[in-house]
Amino acid sequence: MSNLISVLRNMRASSLMFLLVFPVIVYLLAISRNYGAAIYEVLGIEDNATLLLSNFIIFCFSGAVGFWGALQVLKSLSPDILPEDRSKFRQKAFLAFVLQAVILLFLSQADWINPYIKSIAVNAYDPRSVDWLIMVDQSFTLSPEFEVELLRWTQNSLWQLSIVCGFLALLSIFGSSFLNSNFGFWFAVLIMILEFAFLFYFLMIAHAGFAVGLMITIRAAIFAYLGASILGLVWAFLSRLKVSLLAERIIFLIGVILIIAATIFVIQPKKEIVLVGDLSGRIGIAAGIPSHISDTVRYGDFLDNPPENPFKIRSLKSLDQAVKLIDEGRISGTLLPPDLAIKYPSVWKAKYL
Numbered sequence: 001m002s003n004l005i006s007v008l009r010n011m012r013a014s015s016l017m018f019l020l021v022f023p024v025i026v027y028l029l030a031i032s033r034n035y036g037a038a039i040y041e042v043l044g045i046e047d048n049a050t051l052l053l054s055n056f057i058i059f060c061f062s063g064a065v066g067f068w069g070a071l072q073v074l075k076s077l078s079p080d081i082l083p084e085d086r087s088k089f090r091q092k093a094f095l096a097f098v099l100q101a102v103i104l105l106f107l108s109q110a111d112w113i114n115p116y117i118k119s120i121a122v123n124a125y126d127p128r129s130v131d132w133l134i135m136v137d138q139s140f141t142l143s144p145e146f147e148v149e150l151l152r153w154t155q156n157s158l159w160q161l162s163i164v165c166g167f168l169a170l171l172s173i174f175g176s177s178f179l180n181s182n183f184g185f186w187f188a189v190l191i192m193i194l195e196f197a198f199l200f201y202f203l204m205i206a207h208a209g210f211a212v213g214l215m216i217t218i219r220a221a222i223f224a225y226l227g228a229s230i231l232g233l234v235w236a237f238l239s240r241l242k243v244s245l246l247a248e249r250i251i252f253l254i255g256v257i258l259i260i261a262a263t264i265f266v267i268q269p270k271k272e273i274v275l276v277g278d279l280s281g282r283i284g285i286a287a288g289i290p291s292h293i294s295d296t297v298r299y300g301d302f303l304d305n306p307p308e309n310p311f312k313i314r315s316l317k318s319l320d321q322a323v324k325l326i327d328e329g330r331i332s333g334t335l336l337p338p339d340l341a342i343k344y345p346s347v348w349k350a351k352y353l
Contacts (some may be wrong), residue, residue, distance in 0.1 A: 046209040048115050053210035055116035056202065062103040063199030066165065069096025070192035073172055077185055093172040101165035108158035116209075117154050118142055123207035126287070127315050270351040275302070276344035277326055277333030279311060284325055284334035286316040290352050297335065302348045 008016065029039060046052065069092070075081070076089035107113055122140055127133040132146035142150065168191065171178070178184045204222065208215035241247065273289065275297060285294045298313050300306040314331055316322050322334040326344065333347060 045211055046119070049210040051112060052116050052119060052208070055113050056206075056208060056210060058103065058107065059116075059202040059206075060199060062100050062107075063195060063202060065096050065103070066100040066195040067192065067199050069093040069100065069168070069172070070188065070195045072096065073179065073188045074192060077179060077188060090172050090176075094169050097165045097169035097172060101162045101169060104158050104162035104165060108155045108162060113154075114151055117151060118147065119209040120206045121150055123209075131317060265353065268353065270353055272338050272349060272351050273335050274338055274341035274346050275333060275335055275348040275350075276341045276346055277331070278345070279333060279347065281332030282312045282314045282330075284314045284316045284322045284331040286319045286322045286335065289335055293335065293350055293352055296350070297348075302350070 011019075072089045072093035076086045076093070081089075118141075121142060122133065125133060127140055132143045133140050134143050175184070179188060204219050273293060275283075277283075279300075283297060285297065294313070296302055298310045300311060314325075316325070316334070319336060319340060322331075322336060323340060325331045326334050336344070
């Protein structure tokens with residue numbers, strides 16, 4: 001009891017308040033459909049969330065095992081290590097690579113990873129820059145041909161990676177002469193970097209459909225801490241520099257170059273864009289249009305009285321597609337450069353750098 005009182009006494013006031021309010025939050029989530037639905041949307045939980053989460057865990061675990069195995073190989077290459085310790089590190093690396101090979105081979109034969117792979121592919125590219133993302137039931141999905149090709153490539157890649165991991169397992173046991181050489185050391189470093197890249201991609205970059213909002217928050221926090229750490233190291237390094245005439249000249253030269261570059265960007269001629277057609281239906285916006293222009297059109301900020309609801313926007317791959325669709329009547333308006341907008345009624349004009 002005294003330990004509990006001591007913990008509560010040393011707890012921050014904000015943490016203590018959250019601890020007191022937490023049961024109320026849980027109670028509201030349990031009894032109210034609105035709160036539950038809101039949390040569901042905030043977390044960004046997509047369909048097949050359990051399956052997506054299991055795939056995420058397995059892929060991350062596979063990358064973590066391989067990265068740990070690569071670290072064991074590097075530890076075994078230390079110059080002052082005892083022979084028996086070197087043998088233990090190599091055995092650990094062997095087990096890690098064998099386990100990774102088994103997992104990847106298992107994944108290459110599993111069909112239940114398909115939703116996870118498709119989820120990553122759909123959210124990894126801009127629909128305006130590729131033609132294999134299509135709209136079905138108000139959501140983007142892969143075209144059937146590309147989906148078949150992607151899944152086949154994924155299965156083949158996982159199978160090939162499992163073979164590579166098996167080779168690394170054998171190398172960690174029977175390749176002592178190679179690993180002990182200078183080339184072997186750099187080869188081990190390369191393997192560690194590749195294993196880390198595999199883990200880092202699925203853990204920090206790949207779309208996490210099981211809880212998009214939560215994962216974005218966690219990843220943003222991690223990247224923020226990493227960025228702050230790097231800036232802190234840079235600041236510590238800069239604080240140790242001494243003032244000198246050469247440093248002043250270099251900084252002055254960099255400043256002059258930046259001023260010249262900024263001046264060039266400011267005085268360059270602005271491009272003009274024209275909103276043509278009408279606002280009765282969907283408005284097509286081709287790739288390459290600045291976001292502030294497209295947002296102005298989307299929310300109707302160019303009008304004296306903007307609408308309550310945003311205009312419906314269709315993302316297009318190119319200006320040629322925009323011209324084709326507006327001629328066919330499949331969109332009511334689009335943004336075009338002046339030379340293409342001559343034969344269409346103009347609604348609004350804007351300029352941008």
